[in-house]
Amino acid sequence: MKKYQRLVQQIIDQIALGVWHPGDRLPSLREQVASSGMSLMTVSHAYQMLESQGVIVARPQSGYYVAPQPQARVPQPPEQIRRDEQVDINTYIFDVLQASTDASVVPFGSAFPDPRLFPLAQLNRSLANVSKYANAMSVIENLPPGNEALRHAIARRYAQQGVNVSPEEIVITAGALEALNLSLQAVTEPGDWVIVENPCFYGALQALERLRLKALSVATDAEEGIDLDALAQALNDYPVKACWLMTNAQNPLGFTLSPEKKQKLVALLSQHNVALIEDDVYSELYYGRDKPLPARAWDEQGITLHCSSFSKCLVAGFRIGWVAAGRHARRIQQLQLMSTLSTSSPMQMALVDYLATRRYDAHLRRLRRQLAERKQQAWQALRRHLPAEVRIHRSESGYFLWIELPPGLDAGELGEQALRHQISIAPGRMFSTSDTWHNFFRFNTSWAWGEREEQAAIRLAELIRQAISARTPLSA
Amino acid sequence: MKKYQRLVQQIIDQIALGVWHPGDRLPSLREQVASSGMSLMTVSHAYQMLESQGVIVARPQSGYYVAPQPQARVPQPPEQIRRDEQVDINTYIFDVLQASTDASVVPFGSAFPDPRLFPLAQLNRSLANVSKYANAMSVIENLPPGNEALRHAIARRYAQQGVNVSPEEIVITAGALEALNLSLQAVTEPGDWVIVENPCFYGALQALERLRLKALSVATDAEEGIDLDALAQALNDYPVKACWLMTNAQNPLGFTLSPEKKQKLVALLSQHNVALIEDDVYSELYYGRDKPLPARAWDEQGITLHCSSFSKCLVAGFRIGWVAAGRHARRIQQLQLMSTLSTSSPMQMALVDYLATRRYDAHLRRLRRQLAERKQQAWQALRRHLPAEVRIHRSESGYFLWIELPPGLDAGELGEQALRHQISIAPGRMFSTSDTWHNFFRFNTSWAWGEREEQAAIRLAELIRQAISARTPLSA
Numbered sequence: 001m002k003k004y005q006r007l008v009q010q011i012i013d014q015i016a017l018g019v020w021h022p023g024d025r026l027p028s029l030r031e032q033v034a035s036s037g038m039s040l041m042t043v044s045h046a047y048q049m050l051e052s053q054g055v056i057v058a059r060p061q062s063g064y065y066v067a068p069q070p071q072a073r074v075p076q077p078p079e080q081i082r083r084d085e086q087v088d089i090n091t092y093i094f095d096v097l098q099a100s101t102d103a104s105v106v107p108f109g110s111a112f113p114d115p116r117l118f119p120l121a122q123l124n125r126s127l128a129n130v131s132k133y134a135n136a137m138s139v140i141e142n143l144p145p146g147n148e149a150l151r152h153a154i155a156r157r158y159a160q161q162g163v164n165v166s167p168e169e170i171v172i173t174a175g176a177l178e179a180l181n182l183s184l185q186a187v188t189e190p191g192d193w194v195i196v197e198n199p200c201f202y203g204a205l206q207a208l209e210r211l212r213l214k215a216l217s218v219a220t221d222a223e224e225g226i227d228l229d230a231l232a233q234a235l236n237d238y239p240v241k242a243c244w245l246m247t248n249a250q251n252p253l254g255f256t257l258s259p260e261k262k263q264k265l266v267a268l269l270s271q272h273n274v275a276l277i278e279d280d281v282y283s284e285l286y287y288g289r290d291k292p293l294p295a296r297a298w299d300e301q302g303i304t305l306h307c308s309s310f311s312k313c314l315v316a317g318f319r320i321g322w323v324a325a326g327r328h329a330r331r332i333q334q335l336q337l338m339s340t341l342s343t344s345s346p347m348q349m350a351l352v353d354y355l356a357t358r359r360y361d362a363h364l365r366r367l368r369r370q371l372a373e374r375k376q377q378a379w380q381a382l383r384r385h386l387p388a389e390v391r392i393h394r395s396e397s398g399y400f401l402w403i404e405l406p407p408g409l410d411a412g413e414l415g416e417q418a419l420r421h422q423i424s425i426a427p428g429r430m431f432s433t434s435d436t437w438h439n440f441f442r443f444n445t446s447w448a449w450g451e452r453e454e455q456a457a458i459r460l461a462e463l464i465r466q467a468i469s470a471r472t473p474l475s476a
Numbered sequence: 477m478k479k480y481q482r483l484v485q486q487i488i489d490q491i492a493l494g495v496w497h498p499g500d501r502l503p504s505l506r507e508q509v510a511s512s513g514m515s516l517m518t519v520s521h522a523y524q525m526l527e528s529q530g531v532i533v534a535r536p537q538s539g540y541y542v543a544p545q546p547q548a549r550v551p552q553p554p555e556q557i558r559r560d561e562q563v564d565i566n567t568y569i570f571d572v573l574q575a576s577t578d579a580s581v582v583p584f585g586s587a588f589p590d591p592r593l594f595p596l597a598q599l600n601r602s603l604a605n606v607s608k609y610a611n612a613m614s615v616i617e618n619l620p621p622g623n624e625a626l627r628h629a630i631a632r633r634y635a636q637q638g639v640n641v642s643p644e645e646i647v648i649t650a651g652a653l654e655a656l657n658l659s660l661q662a663v664t665e666p667g668d669w670v671i672v673e674n675p676c677f678y679g680a681l682q683a684l685e686r687l688r689l690k691a692l693s694v695a696t697d698a699e700e701g702i703d704l705d706a707l708a709q710a711l712n713d714y715p716v717k718a719c720w721l722m723t724n725a726q727n728p729l730g731f732t733l734s735p736e737k738k739q740k741l742v743a744l745l746s747q748h749n750v751a752l753i754e755d756d757v758y759s760e761l762y763y764g765r766d767k768p769l770p771a772r773a774w775d776e777q778g779i780t781l782h783c784s785s786f787s788k789c790l791v792a793g794f795r796i797g798w799v800a801a802g803r804h805a806r807r808i809q810q811l812q813l814m815s816t817l818s819t820s821s822p823m824q825m826a827l828v829d830y831l832a833t834r835r836y837d838a839h840l841r842r843l844r845r846q847l848a849e850r851k852q853q854a855w856q857a858l859r860r861h862l863p864a865e866v867r868i869h870r871s872e873s874g875y876f877l878w879i880e881l882p883p884g885l886d887a888g889e890l891g892e893q894a895l896r897h898q899i900s901i902a903p904g905r906m907f908s909t910s911d912t913w914h915n916f917f918r919f920n921t922s923w924a925w926g927e928r929e930e931q932a933a934i935r936l937a938e939l940i941r942q943a944i945s946a947r948t949p950l951s952a
Contacts, residue, residue: 091810094810094813097813101619103616115612115616116612120611124608125607127603127607128608130603131601131603131604131607132600134600136590136594137591138793139792139793140579140591174650174816174817175816175817175818177814177815177816177817178815181816190688203814206814210811210815316615316821317614317821318820318821318822319817319818319820319821338653338682338683338685338686339653339654339686339815340650340651340653340657341650341651341653341654341795342651342795343795344794344795344820345795346603346793346822347820347822
């Protein structure tokens with residue numbers, strides 16, 4: 001347990017013991033530094049965690065207070081397993097996504113990281129290089145399963161983590177989204193049951209809808225991830241064919257599953273012989289020292305189809321992703337040849353060229369630092385402006401915050417109002433077929449925090465305050 | 477009717493009248509020139525047509541003879557409408573396609589035109605240009621429906637033909653294959669009936685299999701195209717949702733539907749309110765003077781989803797196609813956002829850059845001339861080497877010949893034997909769920925005819941002769 005975590009636990013224990021009551025003012029940061037002997041950074045980090053967990057609230061120019069009604073952690077969905085015979089979510093998601101392509105909108109709802117964080121000049125140089133040596137036959141060399149050098153480069157990155165993936169089982173795809181969709185199709189038939197997280201990446205719900213699959217949405221905690229007991233229950237009760245989930249920097253919640261939990265997850269699915277479609281697109285966006293392993297690392301039976309891409313960490317526009325598909329590699333190539341035929345040949349070659357420069361790891365280090373800084377900045381600004389009743393769930397990876405409005409408020413309505421002010425957010429209902437998350441929204445922190453963002457945050461705070469006041473008379 | 481067509485009809489009439497009997501030697505080319513007053517080219521063209529129709533046979537160093545058993549035109553499938561509740565063809569097609577990616581194989585079975593016919597230097601220059609002005613925001617500008625300048629450029633090419641297509645209804649896709657697949661999915665639900673040609677582009681059968689659709693394969697003639705009476709019957713008898721067919725340079729047969737037939741087709745489908753998924757990927761590869769119109773040109777009710785691409789006429793590796801989807805454009809964008817998200821951004825921009833050079837039309841003129849020459853060369857070589865019983869169906873567009881082995885021979889077996897000699901062909905069973913075309917294969921004529929091709933053709937002829945002798949004792 002790290003120092004700040006000890007302090008977090010200590011204060012939680014003190015509140016439980018009645019040392020501090022709801023509404024009490026806690027020691028200030030400086031007082032706490034003096035009394036604990038910890039650094040300002042450690043104490044500040046601990047207070048942030050407590051705040052993001054809803055244990056304490058910050059009041060600007062005043063200090064930190066024990067939350068008025070100490071809440072439990074993120075409320076669990078009313079049902080641990082939600083069952084949908086038919087998924088029908090797509091039109092809503094489409095409308096929200098369309099809004100985020102408008103350049104005049106402040107894209108807090110966007111799924112993309114700020115592309116200005118990517119090494120454009122070097123990528124363009126690689127593109128220019130490809131234009132020098134692409135020849136008439138390149139198209140054949142880049143057909144499924146994809147460019148051989150690229151598949152080798154990807155296999156070597158797995159090897160760096162000690163994960164053995166053969167270049168032969170890798171299929172290059174149009175981003176992770178195609179990899180995930182082909183993987184799901186490879187292991188299911190229409191009408192099959194598939195397990196997803198609740199909440200989950202909306203792309204999973206869209207894929208289920210598109211492929212006419214039935215959904216079992218399993219309760220997923222903002223810090224601990226999927227409820228393994230509920231998962232086991234679902235596996236026992238239904239003839240499940242696949243489980244699609246994110247193990248690292250989950251979208252939208254942000255958690256990274258612990259190694260123990262990844263191991264248990266794989267063991268459980270192996271036991272039921274259920275395919276694990278592991279969506280690992282944020283694997284490079286950890287803030288800690290070491291890159292977290294994929295669940296695939298614990299897979300001894302070959303149940304995992306591990307999907308990732310370069311879109312979130314290097315370049316989105318190239319549309320290059322992959323799946324390490326194990327024994328399903330051939331079937332996935334077949335499905336690809338049937339639907340998009342192949343991934344663009346110059347794009348694959350440009351990536352090979354870029355990776356050969358050996359600048360990728362330096363770029364990733366810089367990117368991670370920038371994303372961490374920007375998340376901290378956005379978090380501070382939001383904490384400053386948003387009403388104290390709004391809880392901000394924060395994770396140490398990726399570029400999302402998961403923001404919880406007071407119960408009864410609707411993030412979907414807030415989103416519609418915000419859009420009239422040229423601000424987008426990603427409402428919780430995009431990420432679930434249940435209404436559990438209607439007062440949540442996902443907030444993209446990857447943008448440089450400038451005057452435009454500051455003003456947008458202030459406007460968002462105003463809208464939330466208005467919604468709270470509009471609600472109060474009714475509930476009073 | 478053109479001059480050579482008059483001569484063709486004249487000789488057919490003479491044979492019907494008994495002027496010439498089966499086995500009779502016809503006037504030589506020179507004699508015919510002298511007697512008819514037509515040019516050598518016209519007479520030669522007429523004789524080629526008669527030969528490709530199986531009316532006459534050429535015997536090297538001897539002359540032209542009336543076919544021993546004057547055959548009807550391409551035999552119709554035993555059933556005019558074939559019905560498949562479930563399409564299951566993919567594994568076979570996949571195996572054949574895999575073979576054609578091996579560079580050591582002579583690719584007579586390939587679906588691609590020779591990429592050396594494409595303007596590589598200019599495309600690479602466009603790629604290099606894009607590397608100079610691609611910026612961080614390009615990825616957003618190229619999201620579905622796709623790059624605006626590209627959609628405008630495509631709309632202007634429709635306009636040149638007098639076909640009104642709005643840039644707003646165009647969606648840029650990963651080649652025509654994605655356009656066709658998304659179109660089919662946009663207008664159907666699993667279990668729906670869809671009409672395809674028999675034989676048809678295997679991608680249509682794969683799409684039906686992938687989307688769990690039921691197939692009605694309607695008899696299609698090598699020169700006249702789909703049997704409209706059978707089509708009308710199918711529309712009357714089944715609740716058909718869509719009809720996927722090729723109107724220009726059909727794959728594998730090669731015919732281009734006449735304007736009258738296109739008009740009737742559209743009228744018939746409109747009357748039943750059935751979507752027309754028009755696969756028009758070879759539209760630029762006509763040999764005649766004018767580019768043939770798509771069926772879409774006669775569509776007044778908006779039933780057509782017109783799909784095409786740059787892959788067969790400019791560059792295959794970029795993977796850029798489109799659909800002019802009319803009122804289905806929004807649904808297709810949704811389906812694209814769900815499955816591949818978007819087409820590669822630099823690839824779209826490179827095409828915009830290339831099209832702005834205004835060299836495209838000059839390239840297409842050169843390409844058409846080269847393809848016509850190469851088809852003529854391949855045809856001559858095959859005619860020289862293949863046994864007289866083998867009929868070669870030839871069309872004046874694209875780069876395929878449709879080759880008919882004597883009844884009882886199996887082109888699939890021939891394909892397997894040929895592959896052992898590093899030669900690929902595309903057997904007829906790839907193009908149909910019925911066994912009607914088992915003695916046919918598709919032959920790609922786009923390759924420069926050199927020693928390698930000549931030797932491969934000789935080897936193919938040997939294998940066919942062996943198959944004929946192996947068969948004879950059994951049937952005797």
